Structures are given as C-alpha cells and as structure tokens.
Amino acid sequence: MTGTLYGVGVGPGDPELLTLKAARILRMAGAIAYFAKRGQAGNARTIVDGLLGNAEQLRLEYPFTVEVKVSDPDYHPRMAAFYDEAAGQVAARLDAGADVAVLCEGDPLFYGSYMYLHDRLAGRYRTEVVPGITAMSGCWSRLGRPMTRGDDVLAVVPGTLEAARLAERLALADAAVVMKAGRHLPKIRAALAAAGRLDEAVFVERGTMAEERILPLAEAGDSGAYFSLVLVPTRRRTV
Ligand SMILES: C[S@@+](CC[C@H](N)C(=O)[O-])C[C@H]1O[C@@H](n2cnc3c(N)ncnc32)[C@H](O)[C@@H]1O
Structure with a gap:
C-alpha cells in the first residue's frame, strides 16, 4: 500500500506554536521532507529540530533564490522542473509505502511552498493537510x-x-x-x-x-x- 502525504504546518518560528497533531505526525512519518535555500538549514526544518526521531530526512534544495528574477523568462520553467523533480522524490517514498510529512513554515496552504507538491501529488495519493499558525x-x-x-x-x-x-x-x-x-x-x-x-x-x-x-x-x-x-x-x- 502506498503511503500518505502530509502537508504539515509548523507555525511561524517558536517551536511551541506547533499543533499536537503536527508533532504526532512528525513522530510517526517514515520520511520528513523540507525545502531549503542553498547554504541554509531550512527554516521549517530548524523549527522542528528537537522533535524529529529516526525518520529519513529529504532535503529539497531550491536551484536558486533571488539570483533569477520572477520576471526572467527562465524563472517559471526552472521552478516547475525543480518542483517536478521534488515531487518525484516524494512520490518514490510514498510508492515504497512510507508516510511522508512535508514541513511548511506557518500554514501549508497560505503562500507555502508545500502547495507545489500538493498540486502535483494530492490527486494521486492519500493526502492530509495539517494547518499551522500563520506568520x-x-x-x-x-x-x-x-x-x-x-x-x-x-x-x-x-x-x-x-x-x-x-x-x-x-x-x-x-x-x-x-x-x-x-x-x-x-x-x-x-x-x-x-x-x-x-x-x-x-x-x-x-x-x-x-x-x-x-x-x-x-x-x-x-x-x-x-x-x-x-x-x-x-x-x-x-x-
Ligand atoms: C512563503 S511565505 C510563507 C507564509 C506561511 N506559509 C504562513 O502561513 O504565514 C513567507 C513570508 O511569510 C512571512 N513570514 C514567515 N515567517 C515569518 C516570521 N516568523 N516573522 C515575520 N514574517 C514571517 C514573511 O513575510 C515571508 O516573506
């Protein structure tokens, strides 16, 4: 059986602002995925630092941040290719039967990067979104x-x-x-x-x-x- 995709809101920064549900899912997930900029730990990942067990950690590193402007014609195709590739990595864990928790700062469906994985995967796998306290x-x-x-x-x-x-x-x-x-x-x-x-x-x-x-x-x-x-x-x- 395939695993469940969880979009997990981890709140605005203070780890105590995580919900009990988010903390439970982080403890039981087989893999924890998170986005990060090159050279940085990833804010959502930092928030949950003290809460992770032995789950696999899947770092999804942006190919660029501010170096390529949104107005650049390359921006959208390159970001789409990155999210396709990231969705493929998450899908491989789900296909192997692991539940995957994708961390998202604040709330996952409010200006959150998790949405780009949700768009690509939610129609194919059981999916649950865990709301977070917004910034x-x-x-x-x-x-x-x-x-x-x-x-x-x-x-x-x-x-x-x-x-x-x-x-x-x-x-x-x-x-x-x-x-x-x-x-x-x-x-x-x-x-x-x-x-x-x-x-x-x-x-x-x-x-x-x-x-x-x-x-x-x-x-x-x-x-x-x-x-x-x-x-x-x-x-x-x-x-
Ligand atoms: C990609 S959006 C993420 C929003 C997030 N999903 C939420 O529910 O609030 C990133 C923006 O959220 C805001 N933000 C996130 N965390 C913040 C914090 N701890 N303090 C102030 N602004 C924050 C900033 O405006 C930042 O540019």
Missing part, C-alpha cells in the same frame, strides 16, 4: 494589538505587488498585513503614507523567533530579513 497570526499576537474588530475588512497583500496596486489595496483596507516585506520597505512605506496609515504600521521581523524585532515601520530602515511582514491594525476603538 501574521504569530506576529500580531507578539505585537499584542487587536487587528480587526466588528465588520472591518482585512487585506493581506504581498509586498512584491507593483507600487500602484499595493497602494490601491492598502487604501481600501481597515486593517492590513503586507507579506514578503523585507526587500520592499520603501515601496510599502510610500503606499501606506499615501493611504494615511504610515504612523500606524508596524514592522515585524522573525516574529516569535529568538531574533525577533518589532518596531514602527517608519523606523525600520530600507530593508529587512526575508522573514518579515508589516502589520496595520484596525483604527476602530473598543466599544
């Missing part, structure tokens, strides 16, 4: 300020959006989260200033991790770590 939830809990109240509308936008689209979305929102913020801080700052919300915006880098930094976006400089986001909590006051 934004971890970060706003650390900030300790209510994000949305009543009928507020929350916008979640990637900082990679083109400036005009980013400004348009942020201008409409009662509260906002800007993901993938680190390399786009000047653009995000300009969009929030245009929306009249810069004073309320907070930059969170490596939220819930040991090296966490939380400060007003206006004071955050022009670049931050990859693991960073911007929070704009609601203006609405309590009743």
